[in-house]
Amino acid sequence: MLFDTPTYFNHQFPTPQYLGAKHTHLAWINRFIPNQVTTALDAFAGSQSIAFLFKQLGFKTITNDFLSFNNQIGLALIENNTIQLTDDDVNLLFSSAKNKKDFQLIENTFTNIFFQQNEAEFLDNLRANIPLLKNRYKQALAYTIINRSMTRKITMGHFGHTQALQYASNPERIKRNRSLIRPLKAIFEDLLSEYNHAVFDNQQDNRSYHKNILELLPILEKIDLAYFDPPYCDSHADYQSFYHLLETFTEYWQDKQFINGIKRYEPQRFSGFDKKREVIASFEKLFELAEDIPHWLISYNNRSYPCVEEFEKILSKHRQVKIEEKTYANGRGGKGSVAGSKEILFICQPKKKHFLSVIGQG
Numbered sequence: 001m002l003f004d005t006p007t008y009f010n011h012q013f014p015t016p017q018y019l020g021a022k023h024t025h026l027a028w029i030n031r032f033i034p035n036q037v038t039t040a041l042d043a044f045a046g047s048q049s050i051a052f053l054f055k056q057l058g059f060k061t062i063t064n065d066f067l068s069f070n071n072q073i074g075l076a077l078i079e080n081n082t083i084q085l086t087d088d089d090v091n092l093l094f095s096s097a098k099n100k101k102d103f104q105l106i107e108n109t110f111t112n113i114f115f116q117q118n119e120a121e122f123l124d125n126l127r128a129n130i131p132l133l134k135n136r137y138k139q140a141l142a143y144t145i146i147n148r149s150m151t152r153k154i155t156m157g158h159f160g161h162t163q164a165l166q167y168a169s170n171p172e173r174i175k176r177n178r179s180l181i182r183p184l185k186a187i188f189e190d191l192l193s194e195y196n197h198a199v200f201d202n203q204q205d206n207r208s209y210h211k212n213i214l215e216l217l218p219i220l221e222k223i224d225l226a227y228f229d230p231p232y233c234d235s236h237a238d239y240q241s242f243y244h245l246l247e248t249f250t251e252y253w254q255d256k257q258f259i260n261g262i263k264r265y266e267p268q269r270f271s272g273f274d275k276k277r278e279v280i281a282s283f284e285k286l287f288e289l290a291e292d293i294p295h296w297l298i299s300y301n302n303r304s305y306p307c308v309e310e311f312e313k314i315l316s317k318h319r320q321v322k323i324e325e326k327t328y329a330n331g332r333g334g335k336g337s338v339a340g341s342k343e344i345l346f347i348c349q350p351k352k353k354h355f356l357s358v359i360g361q362g
């Protein structure tokens with residue numbers, strides 16, 4: 001394993017644009033991964049950056065996120081060891097769909113909010129064709145690449161604002177980011193080889209799940225290391241408002257309302273980790289359910305709720321805890337990564353058991 005492992009680092013993780021993604025902290029987090037891990041869990045995987053590192057390290061990787069579009073990245077890059085998208089697949093995706101009239105959700109909901117009509121139609125057409133790809137990993141790659149294309153095209157890479165079209169006609173902004181005026185089709189074509197090259201076989205049976213972590217943990221077994229990167233409650237924790245468009249495109253909701261200026265779906269999925277009134281009870285439950293997993297690494301931020309000291313107190317009931325921290329010099333926006341705030345890593349090990357020897361009397 002020692003000699004095979006480095007070759008997996010030839011496969012690069014395609015740079016994501018996702019609030020709180022840890023691709024910029026990979027080397028730092030890697031330093032605290034314990035020895036002798038066989039199976040590792042990325043429990044709140046988002047863009048899958050840490051799951052990808054686990055896969056590169058040769059671990060059997062179990063990854064999970066409660067949002068469907070993130071699970072598609074997990075299926076495409078973590079669970080999938082061999083399948084790529086070919087030119088024929090791409091031609092099929094771009095071909096004129098036979099069942100167009102059943103696929104108008106994006107055009108009807110988001111035209112003139114995030115896209116001009118022709119781009120919205122392109123998205124509906126491609127979405128109609130995805131199920132025609134014969135393999136679930138090809139489908140997952142298609143979702144992953146078109147969703148990433150959308151975050152390239154829309155200013156700030158999220159959908160929690162209504163400035164997209166205004167910014168896309170602002171010459172100053174276009175100069176900084178030409179993707180604002182490029183067709184989604186061209187962006188998709190550019191990204192294709194990067195994603196195909198990120199598919200590799202680490203000789204393990206990796207799995208991607210799409211569940212609330214509190215429902216997933218009870219059905220998992222034999223995990224050596226769990227990485228928890230929950231939403232940083234009280235600072236940009238509402239992933240469903242920022243990325244509603246990607247979830248709507250992937251799920252193609254027929255049973256939701258689309259509300260507010262941004263047309264986010266309602267009702268939202270239940271997280272348990274994004275609202276102050278629920279988050280402490282959710283952490284208590286998370287740590288109880290993870291009791292059998294010996295090693296935990298937990299990403300946190302000093303602007304999150306509960307505060308670092310209180311969080312450590314909750315953790316200390318279960319584990320021996322060490323804290324590492326990194327200060328953000330430049331804020332990149334979102335999820336507490338503002339300048340001066342601190343990225344925290346809790347390194348948690350089983351508590352040492354102390355045995356008292358009793359000298360027999362008599």
Ligand SMILES: C[S@@+](CC[C@H](N)C(=O)[O-])C[C@H]1O[C@@H](n2cnc3c(N)ncnc32)[C@H](O)[C@@H]1O
Nearest residue numbers: 020021022044045046047049066212213229271
């Ligand atoms: C801070 S982000 C993770 C970022 C990730 N480590 C990365 O590098 O991209 C937190 C993630 O938790 C997910 N999430 C929120 N509540 C969840 C729950 N109850 N179960 C599973 N995932 C959840 C969100 O969808 C979001 O992607």
